[in-house]
Amino acid sequence: MAEIKFEIMKTIGAISTSPKGWNKELNLISWNGKEPKYDLRDWAPDHSKMGKGVTLSDQELKALKELLNTIE
Numbered sequence: 473m474a475e476i477k478f479e480i481m482k483t484i485g486a487i488s489t490s491p492k493g494w495n496k497e498l499n500l501i502s503w504n505g506k507e508p509k510y511d512l513r514d515w516a517p518d519h520s521k522m523g524k525g526v527t528l529s530d531q532e533l534k535a536l537k538e539l540l541n542t543i544e
Contacts, residue, residue: 476503476504477503477504477505478501478502478503478504479501479502480499480500480501480519481499481500481501481502481508482499482500482508483497483499484497484498484499484500484510485497485498486498487512490514493516493517494514494515494516494517494523495514495515495517496512496513496514496515497512497513497514497515498510498511498512499511501527503527509527509528509529510527510528510529510530510532510533511525511526511527511528512525512526512528513525513526
């Protein structure tokens with residue numbers, strides 16, 4: 473399996489913490505040296521391990537924000 477390289481460019485914040493201490497975080501991440509994207513996934517406390525997640529471009533994040541703003 474190929475090694476995945478990442479760099480957390482900016483930590484936006486955590487939205488939850490599991491009983492095992494993993495945080496569900498929104499970060500701006502550069503994957504394999506590419507342009508940074510917004511990323512929502514579970515992370516071990518030291519960021520050495522990660523769970524499955526979703527990456528979003530600026531435009532996709534803005535569209536998601538618009539959708540979330542419609543929820544009451």
